[in-house]
Amino acid sequence: MLDNQTPLVEMRNISISFGGIHAVDNASVDLYPGEVVALLGHNGAGKSTLIKILSGAYKRDGGEILINGEPAEIGNPRDAKKYGIETIYQTLAVADNVDAAANLYLGRELRTPWGTLDDVAMEAKAREVMGRLNPNFRRFKEPVKALSGGQRQSVAIARAILFNARILIMDEPTAALGPQETAQVGELIKQLKREGIGIFLISHDIHDVFDLADRVSVMKNGQVVGHARTEDVTKDEVLGMIILGKVPAKAVPGPGAMQMA
Amino acid sequence: MADTINSVHLNVARGANENPVRRFFRATEIDTRLLGMIGALLIIWVSFQISTGGLFLTPRNLWNLTVQTSSVAVMATGMVLVIVTRNIDLSVGSVLGFCGMVMGVAQAQILPQYLGLGHPAIWALTLLIGLVTGAAIGALHGLIIAFLGVPSFIVTLGGLLVWRGATWFVTSGQTVAPMDPTFRLMGGGTEGSIGATASWIVGLVACLAIIWALLHARRQRKRFGFPRRPVWAEYVLGGVGCVMVLGFVTVANSYYWPANIARRYADANAIAWPEGGLLIPHGIAVPVLMAIAAGIIMTFISTRLRFGRYVFAIGGNPEAAELAGIKTRWVTVRIFTLMGALCAIAAAISTARLNAATNAQGELDELYTIAAAVIGGTSLAGGTGTIAGAMLGAFVMQSLQSGMVLLGIDSPLQRIVVGMVLVIAVWLDTVYRARAK
Numbered sequence: 001m002l003d004n005q006t007p008l009v010e011m012r013n014i015s016i017s018f019g020g021i022h023a024v025d026n027a028s029v030d031l032y033p034g035e036v037v038a039l040l041g042h043n044g045a046g047k048s049t050l051i052k053i054l055s056g057a058y059k060r061d062g063g064e065i066l067i068n069g070e071p072a073e074i075g076n077p078r079d080a081k082k083y084g085i086e087t088i089y090q091t092l093a094v095a096d097n098v099d100a101a102a103n104l105y106l107g108r109e110l111r112t113p114w115g116t117l118d119d120v121a122m123e124a125k126a127r128e129v130m131g132r133l134n135p136n137f138r139r140f141k142e143p144v145k146a147l148s149g150g151q152r153q154s155v156a157i158a159r160a161i162l163f164n165a166r167i168l169i170m171d172e173p174t175a176a177l178g179p180q181e182t183a184q185v186g187e188l189i190k191q192l193k194r195e196g197i198g199i200f201l202i203s204h205d206i207h208d209v210f211d212l213a214d215r216v217s218v219m220k221n222g223q224v225v226g227h228a229r230t231e232d233v234t235k236d237e238v239l240g241m242i243i244l245g246k247v248p249a250k251a252v253p254g255p256g257a258m259q260m261a
Numbered sequence: 262m263a264d265t266i267n268s269v270h271l272n273v274a275r276g277a278n279e280n281p282v283r284r285f286f287r288a289t290e291i292d293t294r295l296l297g298m299i300g301a302l303l304i305i306w307v308s309f310q311i312s313t314g315g316l317f318l319t320p321r322n323l324w325n326l327t328v329q330t331s332s333v334a335v336m337a338t339g340m341v342l343v344i345v346t347r348n349i350d351l352s353v354g355s356v357l358g359f360c361g362m363v364m365g366v367a368q369a370q371i372l373p374q375y376l377g378l379g380h381p382a383i384w385a386l387t388l389l390i391g392l393v394t395g396a397a398i399g400a401l402h403g404l405i406i407a408f409l410g411v412p413s414f415i416v417t418l419g420g421l422l423v424w425r426g427a428t429w430f431v432t433s434g435q436t437v438a439p440m441d442p443t444f445r446l447m448g449g450g451t452e453g454s455i456g457a458t459a460s461w462i463v464g465l466v467a468c469l470a471i472i473w474a475l476l477h478a479r480r481q482r483k484r485f486g487f488p489r490r491p492v493w494a495e496y497v498l499g500g501v502g503c504v505m506v507l508g509f510v511t512v513a514n515s516y517y518w519p520a521n522i523a524r525r526y527a528d529a530n531a532i533a534w535p536e537g538g539l540l541i542p543h544g545i546a547v548p549v550l551m552a553i554a555a556g557i558i559m560t561f562i563s564t565r566l567r568f569g570r571y572v573f574a575i576g577g578n579p580e581a582a583e584l585a586g587i588k589t590r591w592v593t594v595r596i597f598t599l600m601g602a603l604c605a606i607a608a609a610i611s612t613a614r615l616n617a618a619t620n621a622q623g624e625l626d627e628l629y630t631i632a633a634a635v636i637g638g639t640s641l642a643g644g645t646g647t648i649a650g651a652m653l654g655a656f657v658m659q660s661l662q663s664g665m666v667l668l669g670i671d672s673p674l675q676r677i678v679v680g681m682v683l684v685i686a687v688w689l690d691t692v693y694r695a696r697a698k
Binding site for chain 2: 055057076077078081087089093094095096097098102106107108109111115116117120121123124127143
C-alpha cells in the first residue's frame with residue numbers, strides 16, 4: 001500500500017483477557033483506505049475478539065486504537081459507529097422478525113417531524129440501496145427470516161454502507177453462503193474497495209479471502225504471527241503461518257512468530 | 262441469487278394460478294391469523310347462542326362482555342410488549358390489586374380530608390396516584406430485570422407475592438368502599454356509559470379515521486412509487502372497518518337502561534312515562550372506551566415509534582439489537598414501567614366497577630392476561646405479537662366464560678375448559694406457523 005499515507009485504523013499493542021486467559025495478547029494491526037486486510041487464524045486464535053474490540057463489542061484491557069492517526073475512544077458499538085466503523089457479524093446480526101428496511105435503519109431510524117417512524121422514507125432508501133447491491137431483491141415487506149442466506153447477507157452489508165462506513169469489518173462474511181452468493185459478496189467487496197472503504201475480512205479459511213485481500217495478518221493463540229502482502233506470499237506459506245506460526249521470508253514477523261533457532 | 266430469481270418467478274406464477282380467495286387476502290393484506298381468531302370468536306358466539314337458546318347474542322350480553330373484558334384487555338396490551346421481548350410478567354394481578362387498594366384509600370380516605378367529599382378533582386388525582394404507583398412498581402421490576410440480571414420470571418413471581426402481601430398491609434385487609442361517584446364512571450354501568458348521541462359521534466369519528474388512514478397510506482406509497490393495493494381492496498377494507506365500527510355502536514345503543522333506573526330518571530326529570538317503557542340506550546361504556554384508547558395508543562407506540570421498533574428487534578434477536586446500538590436494558594425498563602401503568606388503569610376500571618377495593622382484586626388476572634396475549638398470537642419465543650390480537654384474545658376468553666355462566670356450568674368446570682382452550686389455541690397456532698414457513 002501507500003506507505004506515506006496515514007492508516008485509516010491502527011490498533012497498537014491490544015490486549016484483552018477473559019478469566020486469566022489472554023484471548024488477545026499485544027496484537028497490532030493496521031488498515032489503509034481502499035485496502036482489504038484479511039485477518040486469518042484458527043478458531044480461537046483471537047481474531048474475532050480483536051475485531052470486536054474495534055467494533056465496540058468488547059473493551060480492551062490495554063493498547064490503543066488510532067483512527068486517521070488520532071486516538072479513538074471506543075467503549076460501545078455506538079462509539080464505533082461514530083468513527084464510521086461498521087461490522088457485519090458472522091452470526092448474521094439481523095433481527096429476523098422485522099423487514100429489510102427496519103433492519104437497515106435499526107438503531108438509527110428516520111423519523112417524521114412528529115417523532116414517529118418514517119417507514120415510507122426508510123423503505124424508499126432501502127429500495128435504492130438494495131437495488132444497487134442486489135437488483136433482484138424484491139421482498140421488502142417480509143420479515144428477514146423469510147429471506148435466503150445471501151439476501152440476508154446483502155441486507156447486513158447494505159446496512160453497513162448505508163451509513164457511509166469508512167471502515168468495514170466482515171466476520172466470516174461468506175461462511176453461511178452458497179458458491180454463487182459468495183461470488184456476489186466478493187464482487188461487492190471489490191466495489192466497496194473502489195469507493196475507498198477500508199475492509200477487515202476475518203476468516204479461518206484462507207481460500208475464502210486470499211484472492212480478495214491486499215494483505216494478510218495471521219493470528220495464533222492470541223498473538224499476531226506476522227503480516228504479509230498477498231502478492232509476496234503463496235497460500236501454502238500463509239497456511240504455514242496459520243498452522244505452525246512459521247513466518248516466510250517476505251513477511252513481517254510479529255510477537256507470535258515461531259522462534260527460529 | 263439463484264433462489265431470488267426463482268422466487269420472483271414463483272411469485273409471478275403464483276399470481277397467475279392463485280384462486281380468488283388467495284388473491285383476495287394478498288390484495289387486501291389482511292392478517293389471516295387475526296381473521297382466524299375472529300372466525301373462532303364467531304364460532305364460539307354462534308354455538309353459545311344455540312346452546313343457551315338465544316341468550317348469548319343479545320345487546321345486553323354483548324355490552325356486558327365488552328365491559329368485563331376491558332380490564333384484562335388493557336393489561337394484555339402491555340403484556341404483548343413484555344412477551345415479545347422474551348420476558349414474562351406474573352405480577353400484573355397483584356400490581357392491579359395493590360394499585361386498586363392505593364387508589365381506593367386515596368379517594369375514600371385521604372383526598373376527601375383535604376378536598377371534601379365528592380370534589381370533582383378527586384377522581385383525576387386518584388387516577389394519577391394510581392398511575393404513578395403502578396409505573397414505579399413496573400420500573401422497579403424492570404430495573405431489577407435489566408440491570409441486576411434476575412430473570413423476569415423470578416422478579417415478577419416475587420412481585421406476585423410481594424404486591425399481594427402489600428395490598429393487605431395498606432388497610433390491614435379491610436375492603437375500602439364506596440368509591441368516588443365520578444371515579445365510578447370508569448367502571449361502566451348505567452351511569453358510566455356515554456349514551457346514544459355520543460356513541461354515534463365516536464363511531465363516525467372512528468369511521469373517518471379509518472378512511473383517512475387508508476387514504477394517507479395510499480398517498481404515501483404513491484409519493485415514493487411503491488406497489489399499491491388494488492383500489493377495490495381499499496374499498497373493501499374501508500367498508501368492512503366502518504361496518505364493524507357502526508355495528509358495534511348499534512349494539513351498544515340497543516341495550517337500554519333497566520326499567521327501574523329509567524323510571525327513577527323519568528321521575529327525576531319530570532318525563533312522562535311512555536307506553537311500553539322509556540327506552541334510554543346505554544351507548545358505549547366508559548371502560549370500553551378506555552380499553553380501546555389503550556389499544557390504539559399501544560398500537561401506535563409499538564408500530565409507529567422507535568421504542569416499539571426496538572421492542573420487536575430485541576425480541577427477534579437481542580444480540581443484533583445490542584450490536585445495532587440499541588440500549589436494550591433501558592428498553593426493558595420502559596416496557597415494564599408501561600406495564601405497571603397499564604395495571605393501574607386496569608385497577609381503576611375494576612375497582613370502579615366493583616365500587617370497592619379489596620384484597621383479592623385481580624387474583625389470577627396475570628394468567629388471564631398472559632393467556633389473552635398468547636391466544637392473540639403473541640409468541641412466547643419472542644419477536645411476534647400484536648396488540649389487537651391480544652385484545653381479541655381477551656375477548657375470546659371472556660366470551661367463553663360468560664357463555665359458560667349463561668349455560669349454568671360450574672366454575673371448576675369453567676376453569677378446566679378455559680385451560681384446555683388455551684392449550685389448544687397455542688397448538689393450532691404452532692401448526693399454523695409451521696405451515697406458513
